[in-house]
Amino acid sequence: MASGEWKAAYCLTEPSSGSDANSGKTNAKLSADGKNYILNGQKMWITNAGFANVFTVFAKIDGDENLTGFIVEANSAGITLNPEEKKMGIKGSSTRQVFFNQVEVPVENLLGERNQGFKIALNILNIGRIKLAAGVMGGAKEVINHSIKYANEREQFGRFISKYGAIRHKIAEQAIRTFALESAVYRAASDIDHAIHTKIGEGMDKQKATLKGIEEFAAECAMLKVVGSEVLDFCVDEGVQIFGGMGYSAESTVERAYRDSRINRIFEGTNEINRLLTVDMILKKAMKGELDLMGPAMAVANELMSIPDFDEGTGETFEKEKKYISNFKKTLMMVAGTAAQKLMMQLTKEQEILMNIADIANDIYVAESLLLRVEKMVQAKGLEQSQVYVAILNTYIFDAADRINKAGKDALVSFVEEDELRMMLMGLKRFTKVDPFNIKTARQLIASKLIDKGDYCLSDAIN
Secondary structure (H helix, E strand, C coil): CCCCCCCEEEECCECCECCCHHHCCCEEEECCCCCEEEEEEEEEEEECCCCCCEEEEEEEECCCCCCEEEEEECCCCCEEECCCCCCCCCCCCCEEEEEEEEEEEEHHHEECCCCCHHHHHHHHHHHHHHHHHHHHHHHHHHHHHHHHHHHHHCEECCEEHHHCHHHHHHHHHHHHHHHHHHHHHHHHHHHHHHHHHHHHHCCCCHHHHHHHHHHHCHHHHHHHHHHHHHHHHHHHHHHHHHHHHHHHCCCCHHHHHHHHHHHHHCCCCCHHHHHHHHHHHHHHHHHCCCCCCHHHHHHHHHHHCCCCCCCCCCCCCCHHHHHHHHHHHHHHHHHHHHHHHHHHHHHHHCHHHHHHHHHHHHHHHHHHHHHHHHHHHHHHHCCHHHHHHHHHHHHHHHHHHHHHHHHHHHHHHHHCCHHHHHHHHHHHHHHCCCCCCCHHHHHHHHHHHHHHHCCCCCCCCCC
C-alpha cells in the first residue's frame, strides 16, 4: 500500500449505522479449527470499493460490545459488490456496497486487538477530519482562481465584471474565509506534530505517540472539518454566482466543484455530529481534570457583576484584536459554563445549545489562529507590507463578533430566564463589542490584490 501497488478501502458504515458507527451488525466468529474468523455482513458508501486490493473491515466478534478491525484481501471468497452508486458529485470516486458472506479471514489479519476496533476507527476519523480540512482548503483556492480568471475576462456594460463592487465583495470574502481556514489548519497540524515529537522525546513508542498526539487535538480536528467544509461550500456557491449562467452549465469547472463540495459536510462524520463531538470532547477533558472550565467560567460570572474595563491600552500592535478574542473566549465560558451548571447531565441531550457553543468555539479558534499568523507576518515583513493580511484579520473578527453574539444569544435564551438572562445578555453585548471600521475599504483592498495578480496569491504568507 505504501508503494502504491495496492489500493485500500475503509469499511465502517452500514445501512443502519452511520454516525453511530459502533452499532454495526457485521459480525465475525472464530472457525472450529481456530485458524480463521468467519465474516458476515454488509457495508455501504465504501470509497474505492470497485478497485481496492484490501479492505479494512470493522465487525463485532461474538456479539462484543465494541468493534474489532480486520484486514481483508479483496479477492477473498464470499465478497461481492453492488453496482456503482449514482451520486450527486465525486463521480470519479468508486462508491459501492460490499457484502461479506462466510468470508474467511486468517486470525493473524486481526487489526490491533479484539474490541479495540472502534478506538482505531475514531483515531482514523480524527486524522481524516484535519486532512479533509486541508483538502477542501486546496479546493477553495482553486475555485477562487477560477472566479478571478472569469471575472477578469467577462465583460458586462462595457467593463470587466471584476471592476464591480458586488463581484469584488464576493472574491474578497472567498479569500478571507479561505486564508482564515488555512491559518487554523497550519496551527492545528503544527500542534499535532509538536505533541507527537514531544511524546517520542519522552520515550513513548512512535505509533503510540502518533495516536496520542492526534487524540490530544481531536476537538480541533472536528472543528476544522466543520469550518473547512463550510468554507468550501461558500466558495463554490459564490463561484457559481460569479460565473452566472455559465456557472450552472455542466461545461464549467465551478458546476462540478459545486456538486463535489457538498459531500464534505457529510462524510468523516456529519457537521452536526462534529459540532456535538467538539463540545463533548471539551467537557470530557474538563471532567477528567485536563481542562479547567469552571474556574474561568466563575471568573467571567464575577466580571459580569463588576464595572466594565475602559482601559485605553498601551498601543501595542494587535492589542485591540487580542482583547476582542479574549472577550470572545469569555462569551464561550459564560455560555458553556452556565449551560453545564444549569443543565448538568441534561446538556448532552440539548443539541441546539451544544451546536451554538460549538459555533462560538469554531469562530474563536479560527480568529485566534488568524491573529497568530498575521502577527507573525507583521513581525517578519513589517506592518506596511502586511496591510492586506491585517485587513483580512480585522474583517474576520468584525464579522465573527456578530456570529458569536447570535449563537450566544440563541443558547442563553434557551435555558436562562428573567434578571439573570438580562444580565447575561448585557455581558454578551459587552464581550462581543468591536469598534466599527470601514469594512468595504478593507474588502476592496483584499479583492484588488487578488484581481490584479489574477489568482489566490496569499499562500506566500508566513505559516
